[in-house]
Amino acid sequence: xxxxxxxxxxxxxxxxxxxxxxxxxxxxxxxxxxxxxxxxxxxxxxxxxxxxxxxxxxxxxxxxxxxxxxxxxxxxxxxxxxxxxxxxxxxxxxxxxxxxxxxxxxxxxxxxxxxxxxxxxxxxxxxxxxxxxxxxxxxxxxxxxxxxxxx
Amino acid sequence: xxxxxxxxxxxxxxxxxxxxxxxxxxxxxxxxxxxxxxxxxxxxxxxxxxxxxxxxxxxxxxxxxxxxxxxxxxxxxxxxxxxxxxxxxxxxxxxxxxxxxxxxxxxxxxxxxxxxxxxxxxxxxxxxxxxxxxxxxxxxxxxxxxxxxxx
DNA sequence: ATTACTGCAAAGGATTTGCATGTGA
DNA sequence: TCACATGCAAATCCTTTGCAGTAAT
Numbered sequence: 001x002x003x004x005x006x007x008x009x010x011x012x013x014x015x016x017x018x019x020x021x022x023x024x025x026x027x028x029x030x031x032x033x034x035x036x037x038x039x040x041x042x043x044x045x046x047x048x049x050x051x052x053x054x055x056x057x058x059x060x061x062x063x064x065x066x067x068x069x070x071x072x073x074x075x076x077x078x079x080x081x082x083x084x085x086x087x088x089x090x091x092x093x094x095x096x097x098x099x100x101x102x103x104x105x106x107x108x109x110x111x112x113x114x115x116x117x118x119x120x121x122x123x124x125x126x127x128x129x130x131x132x133x134x135x136x137x138x139x140x141x142x143x144x145x146x147x148x149x150x151x
Numbered sequence: 152x153x154x155x156x157x158x159x160x161x162x163x164x165x166x167x168x169x170x171x172x173x174x175x176x177x178x179x180x181x182x183x184x185x186x187x188x189x190x191x192x193x194x195x196x197x198x199x200x201x202x203x204x205x206x207x208x209x210x211x212x213x214x215x216x217x218x219x220x221x222x223x224x225x226x227x228x229x230x231x232x233x234x235x236x237x238x239x240x241x242x243x244x245x246x247x248x249x250x251x252x253x254x255x256x257x258x259x260x261x262x263x264x265x266x267x268x269x270x271x272x273x274x275x276x277x278x279x280x281x282x283x284x285x286x287x288x289x290x291x292x293x294x295x296x297x298x299x300x301x302x
Numbered sequence: 303a304t305t306a307c308t309g310c311a312a313a314g315g316a317t318t319t320g321c322a323t324g325t326g327a
Numbered sequence: 328t329c330a331c332a333t334g335c336a337a338a339t340c341c342t343t344t345g346c347a348g349t350a351a352t
Contacts, residue, residue, distance in 0.1 A: 136272035
């Protein structure tokens with residue numbers, strides 16, 4: 001993530017904003033989480049470290065970084081997730097049973113986007129689509145339970 | 152929506168619950184909204200009418216109706232929408248500019264679901280998918296603004 | 303007559319904001 | 328130095344809950 005590190009410092013400077021330890025800490029926390037986190041996760045991750053950081057600052061900083069387009073925000077199930085901006089388009093498969101989030105290749109969604117555009121005239125944002133359902137493991141468990149019941 | 156009216160009265164009776172004016176009012180409000188509303192919309196719609204209804208009751212009643220499976224709840228962008236249960240599968244196209252929600256035919260999503268299952272082993276809930284983007288009108292406006300800038 | 307439901311008001315939790323202080327440039 | 332950022336605490340917003348009174352059956 002060193003690429004990000006250099007990059008954001010520069011971007012903040014350019015626009016006349018300050019590079020504070022709080023902003024660095026929070027960006028690091030997002031990167032450490034694999035570039036995909038919630039405010040709550042940032043909070044606990046950072047709070048675990050020594051120099052305590054105010055909760056209001058986390059809110060303000062995330063909003064600031066979003067406005068700066070260094071990170072992007074997206075909603076899944078009422079929770080806001082934050083990611084480092086400018087990643088390759090990818091999509092989320094959210095398991096309703098275990099909550100796990102996996103990724104889906106872009107091609108399928110790109111095709112869907114094209115179809116929707118043709119049929120409905122609607123331009124789907126195909127850089128961040130979230131689909132809900134059940135992951136393979138949870139689905140198998142559910143099936144087994146069902147067939148056990150039938151006997 | 153008379154079909155719903157008769158139906159839910161009966162369903163509540165069967166299970167020993169009461170048919171109160173508040174519950175009727177709220178169900179009516181959801182139907183009046185075309186079977187697709189938010190708590191806030193129910194509240195203003197109902198509040199506009201004369202016999203004022205408590206906000207806590209709206210919360211409790213929506214949760215109650217959901218537990219009774221007379222309505223279903225779904226989240227889009229952190230807002231919970233409620234619809235009459237048992238409608239035909241359909242999907243939502245949410246415009247990020249004007250907020251308007253339009254519907255999408257089931258076939259496209261069903262196909263996507265099949266593809267995702269094959270490729271990723273993930274079973275998409277294909278009964279309520281929400282896609283974000285821009286509706287035709289807002290997209291046209293945005294395009295026009297862009298080309299105007301270039302001149 | 304019961305007791306499920308509602309209204310009210312207070313509690314609770316998450317997020318935002320005003321203001322004084324601190325600090326990066 | 329000096330405006331931008333932060334910390335703190337209070338304010339605000341949304342939602343839930345306890346309790347006493349009301350009304351559906």
